[in-house]
Amino acid sequence: MRIGVLGAAGIAPEALLEPARENPDVDIAAIAARDLSRAHEFAAKHRVREVHASYEELLADPSIDAVYNPTPNGLHGRWTLAALAAGKHVLCEKPFTANATEARLVADAADAAGLVVMEAFHYRYHPFMRRMEELLASGELGEVQHVETAVCFPLPRFKDIRYNLALAGGATMDAGCYAVHMARLLGGSTPTVVSAQAKLKSPDVDRAMTASLKFASGATGRIRCSLWSSDVLRITARVQCSNGELRAINPLSPRYWHRLSIRRGASRSVERFTHRPSYAYQLEAFADAVLRDAPVSTSATDAIETMTVIDAIYEAAGLRPRVPTS
Known part of the structure; x- marks a missing residue:
């Protein structure tokens, strides 16, 4: 499973990159960040092979199977919905969305797409x-x-x-x-x-x-x-x-x-x-x-x-x- 990371968040190394090194099912394949230079710095430090210029570009990459979404709380719903629309499974940091109404929108979208969406209560x-x-x-x-x-x-x-x-x-x-x-x-x-x-x-x-x-x-x-x-x-x-x-x-x-x-x-x-x-x-x-x-x-x-x-x-x-x- 090839995973793309939405954002160079501080939690990403502990929450995803370190456990991925011992998991043969997982390949952390790409990252995108709002600041392209920060994305390149993150990729070099953590040996992520590919850097995308935007979240949209990463989601459009047909080789990516799933995304990890550690964006700020108020953006969780927006980018999880965008990932589902692009056909990607999602591991979303908590809190899942900004409120329950938005959580229902995401749950409905996941059901309609037949994709996995998992909240990261590790x-x-x-x-x-x-x-x-x-x-x-x-x-x-x-x-x-x-x-x-x-x-x-x-x-x-x-x-x-x-x-x-x-x-x-x-x-x-x-x-x-x-x-x-x-x-x-x-x-x-x-x-x-x-x-x-x-x-x-x-x-x-x-x-x-x-x-x-x-x-x-x-x-x-x-x-x-x-x-x-x-x-x-x-x-x-x-x-x-x-x-x-x-x-x-x-x-x-x-x-x-x-x-x-x-x-x-x-x-x-x-x-x-x-x-x-x-x-x-x-x-x-x-x-x-x-x-x-x-x-x-x-x-x-x-x-x-x-x-x-x-x-x-x-x-x-x-x-x-x-x-x-x-």
């Missing part, structure tokens, strides 16, 4: 998260009663595009999309938003967000996310059940450090997992979907649910949901 494919799913699905911990997820890290570069409203920025779109997705996964359904409170960096741009959730089962939930707050670094998940509890530290990037604590009744245990990057598992899943028609867990349909919750959090906090970049 953690979802790592054995750490699969183990948490397995434990909850087995019923050995009882019924889920309460879910808490937190994704907080410091981003003091306030001119960063993740604080740019015109590019669909904000903490809930960046760190928060992980927290929402994890809460949905661990809670077993898409929750409703009961309330939300934002801390703002600038008008309508959240630097931190907390939200209370309610699941169809009756379980409750809470998410916390921030790019700049007193929670300097917190990447955790907790699931309280009727006969036990799960506590996860760093389920998003377990290659660096992680811990899964399990309480079953009165007994306690700790599990740890491979340090193989979650991005490697993600790329394997994408290749399997494109080349072998395997299902993906982070499909366009799944992304609609996550974006629906994000939109509802913004509305509950008295803010506007994000809009696509014009």
Whole structure:
């Protein structure tokens, strides 16, 4: 599978180029960027053979089978739709789109084209998260009663595009999309938003967000996310059940450090997992979907649910949901 990269994004080496080197199914064949000189510099540094003068030129290349879309949030939908129209499969960085309405447009286009579109929630494919799913699905911990997820890290570069409203920025779109997705996964359904409170960096741009959730089962939930707050670094998940509890530290990037604590009744245990990057598992899943028609867990349909919750959090906090970049 020959993949083209839309943009010389900082996440691309870790998320795609490094795992591609160990994956015989994948060839990172080309790159395009808004700044042609930056594209050439990126290609030389990372040994990408071909540079295209524009995104449109890359999408028109008949030798490219799929694209990786790490453009800014507000452009995700536009370039994923363009890639589908050009007959390319897409691995799209999260958040999937600017809002749920745009996510539905992309999902419909993917269905009509019969192409794979996968949201890049890489953690979802790592054995750490699969183990948490397995434990909850087995019923050995009882019924889920309460879910808490937190994704907080410091981003003091306030001119960063993740604080740019015109590019669909904000903490809930960046760190928060992980927290929402994890809460949905661990809670077993898409929750409703009961309330939300934002801390703002600038008008309508959240630097931190907390939200209370309610699941169809009756379980409750809470998410916390921030790019700049007193929670300097917190990447955790907790699931309280009727006969036990799960506590996860760093389920998003377990290659660096992680811990899964399990309480079953009165007994306690700790599990740890491979340090193989979650991005490697993600790329394997994408290749399997494109080349072998395997299902993906982070499909366009799944992304609609996550974006629906994000939109509802913004509305509950008295803010506007994000809009696509014009």
